[in-house]
Amino acid sequence: MEELDPALASRYPFTSLGERLIESEGLTEEDLAYDPLLEQSRRHARGRLLSAVSGGLYLDDLYLPPLDAVATYLIVRLVSSWIGDPFLNRLVAEHESKRFHRLARDEPIHILAWLGGELGAAIRPDGERAWIDISSYLRAAAGLGGPKWRLANRDVRSGQVLVGRRELARLLQELLRAHLLEPTPCPSLSPPLRAIGTEVIRRLEERKASIQSSGPSRQTLPPCIEKLVEKAERGENMSHQERFTLAAYLLKVGWSVDRVVDLFRSAPDFKERVARYQVSHIAKRGYNPPNCETLRSWGICVEDCGVKSPLSYGRRGRRRR
């Protein structure tokens, strides 16, 4: 393999190039927290985390020198592991992988092949396209919506799938997202980094509160839906029926697709694309949540509140008041 430009660590700090740099520089948590030369890394890491929480895309630090870029990335990861909130982890993974895609989509095929290898995929360039091993393809594409990603519509031979250059960059984005979602141990942080963390937590709570206040207030939720909301917030495993019921109900009472997707974000098997696809599908079709009888048979009903559908629960409540 040809020599890699060490400057690539600046764009792709999660790779072995980044790791080697950390090692050779002997970078420690203390350096990240206190080294005055890394002040801009701390500033950018803060920006990236806050962008993640607000759903933006932070690109101010695209051309940092390799060491600063690696330090920024490390701080982002350390702080989010320290906070240890599954909802935040999804937001950070979403943000970091989107940012990655911005850079990767213009890379030549051999750089993408190298990046794929760094993310655990076996990639063999073939002209302007590349073959990716089927397990990695599935890991990446299972979360992507649309018929073009379905294996049945692709050139797949002996456990390898042929993809275009742009497609490969998109798949790598998904692999990076999965990599970022792997559980990490909770580190202890020095005060300057903890300060960043505290600020992120505050913004995160604000976002969570806005998700909740945007819907009907807790009092008007029927007990079955309230229970499902709690389950979703706690990131518990939910059955297909439970998710459908919750999404259909919330959309009917005026939640936006974004907010419903946000609610599901803590789920252990959350996939942005799949969730968004499913929720907008329910919204587009205008499905009603199942009636109480069905919910009873699914074991979702928690008490007999004397209505036929969870949708009439709120209405009755309003009329009475």
Added chain:
Amino acid sequence: MNPLRAAFREYYALRSRSIFVPRIDLREIMVVTFDGTVIRHVSVKNLESLRAMLAREAPRHAYYSVGLYERPAAKFMAEKGLKGAEVLFDIDADHLGVDECDYGLAWRCKSCGESGDGVPPDACPKCGSRDLERLDWLSEGCLEAAKREAIRLLEILESDLGVSGDELMVYYTGHRGYHVRILSERFLGLGKEERRELASHVSGLSFDPEEVFYVKGSVLTTPRVDEGGWRGRIAKEMLQLLEESGGGKTALPSSVAKRRGELVRALKEGVPLINPTRALVRDLRRMAEEIVQARRVRIDEMVTPDTSRLTRIPNSLHGKTGLRAMALSPDELRDFQPLGDAVGLSNDQIRVFTTAPVPRFRVKGEYFGPYEPGVGVDLPMFAAALILLKGRGVIP
């Protein structure tokens, strides 16, 4: 002891060497005893213990997990510590819509014991009870249909996924179907969505003709014969149709026939077609759909994504037939005859008293039946077991 259970025990004692489970220390084992007790979350250290357990318990059914667990004996899935799971495909003749699978269908009234041939009526003609049992049977034609699906599945797994030989485990379930497991390391870590994707690939469910005959502006791109997957299968079959139609053997839609030469080049070399008519695009997509329909593998889609499944322990006995859930190599599968090769019980004679009609059937090359309900017959154990386990007879 119930003579049937004794026969199972004899099998497990004599044939214990044929029982095996790869990586057994990581599996959850489950057995169902002859009195109907379900014993779950069993963990077994090695093959010797498993063989000893089967010979001792002589269970009616014995299963092992597709999952590999750190703690297979833990009661709850979340505590088992899933390390990975083999990818499972389930082919069940009941889902194939083959007429032969209704061969020997009968019913029996649970209240008064009346029985008859064919589909159960709404109510028992004798006592009026609605509690009727549907009794199915095994037929060679039905099992053959399931086998054909299994063979097609293996072909797709090899050509598309690159898994073959040692990386696969194929087995007859001992009843009306086949199971295929992918053992290879690189698939063990796949999640639910990924498994669902594999299932809808082999079953052709996620196939979309608009992607494969893709139109952008005035350009139509077709699949090519050198491609893999459904694209390649479609291209090859279409090319063959186009070439045969040259001799006038096959009738092509006129939209397709008109541009036959260009289409041949497109399928062979990938030269796109310019300005296709709407009829052409429609007809090509319809043809592709038909090819997929004819070649898709009809698996049970719900099974593959589920990593908590269990399937029968290879070469254990199926409690609805007494036949062996036989592990097969892909080559053995081709010539495999369930009603001969999978017989595991002895030919000791036993007297059976029929309680429902028994159709004519053949096991190990020997014909038996048909028998009326209410008669006593002396049969070898392997044939008697079928009647007993299918609920059509008792030991007097």
